[in-house]
Amino acid sequence: MTYALTGLDGKVAVVTGAGRMRSIGRSIAVELARAGCDVVLTGTGRDPSTYPADEQEVGWRDIEQVAEEVRALGRRALPVISDVSDAEAVETLRDRTLAEFGRVDVLVNNAAASRGGDRVPVLDLDIEAWDRVIRINLRGPFLMTRAFGRVMADSGNGGAIINISSIGGKLGGPGTGAYSASKAGLQSLTSSTAKELGPSGVRVNALCPGVTGTSRLDDWDHDTWQAYVRANLPLQRVGEPTEVAHAAVFLASDQAAWVTGQAWNIDGGQLTIR
Numbered sequence: 001m002t003y004a005l006t007g008l009d010g011k012v013a014v015v016t017g018a019g020r021m022r023s024i025g026r027s028i029a030v031e032l033a034r035a036g037c038d039v040v041l042t043g044t045g046r047d048p049s050t051y052p053a054d055e056q057e058v059g060w061r062d063i064e065q066v067a068e069e070v071r072a073l074g075r076r077a078l079p080v081i082s083d084v085s086d087a088e089a090v091e092t093l094r095d096r097t098l099a100e101f102g103r104v105d106v107l108v109n110n111a112a113a114s115r116g117g118d119r120v121p122v123l124d125l126d127i128e129a130w131d132r133v134i135r136i137n138l139r140g141p142f143l144m145t146r147a148f149g150r151v152m153a154d155s156g157n158g159g160a161i162i163n164i165s166s167i168g169g170k171l172g173g174p175g176t177g178a179y180s181a182s183k184a185g186l187q188s189l190t191s192s193t194a195k196e197l198g199p200s201g202v203r204v205n206a207l208c209p210g211v212t213g214t215s216r217l218d219d220w221d222h223d224t225w226q227a228y229v230r231a232n233l234p235l236q237r238v239g240e241p242t243e244v245a246h247a248a249v250f251l252a253s254d255q256a257a258w259v260t261g262q263a264w265n266i267d268g269g270q271l272t273i274r
Contacts, residue, residue, distance in 0.1 A: 007124060007254030009036030014093075016084050016140070017111030019043030019062035021055045022215045024164060026066050027109040027241035028248045030073070034247050037106060038076040040097050041066055045081040051140045052215050066130075076101070084111045084140030088212075094147045103155065106252045107148045107185075109141035110164040115219055119192075122177040132179045136155045137182035138189070145193055149202060158201025160252040163190050164244075165206040168268050194261030203260035205251050210267025212239040234269035 013032045018041040019027035029039050036115050043063040065146035078100050097104055113136040118129040141163055152159030167178055169183025185232045194204040244266050250256050265271045
């Protein structure tokens, strides 16, 4: 007899930032579909000329290709190009989701600003770079939670909101001021909304990945990352996106019905006390 997660068959999940080939968002979308969810996937409509080399090599098609993976698992998929930091776009996404599926049960706030000019000391941080990171990483989840959380609360059926944060929001390392602040803010937003939405049966949790094997690691070479991993991670390896996805599916399931307001580290043991 196998032990299976329950409560997801026929549910509708919205996953933002789900279009990259090597990404947590793609893995969460696929694993939620495997667990029985129909999935709405968002992406920013990236210019294919900006895709990483491995995506260009295989002719990757962003959220359209992830939608095909969801459909191959026997579930419905709705890929939507959207900007989570734009209030009107978020409301349009909500309306399209309800028009297509009539409900929403799971929201995964995964979309995040790409690493870039924000990775400098705070005294050297460009104001526009700060604003961009906060807009996508914190304003985006706020707008999505506000729009979709209201639908869940009003439905009477409860729901689950899962915010993809980072251990960076707890470490607050040098050269990551904007990113760390945005992720710490997301953990605080998780706590507040968990307390506010709990009476309506909507659970809100955050996952805090550590070093995970996505395209976001491409800014350092392999040897540099390996040295970092050996020095900081007790499990001595980079995590896989599916390992974060498995935790997200659990938090959306019936088996996590008494879990809310948490910010779980999924990081190979890098943080063990918070």
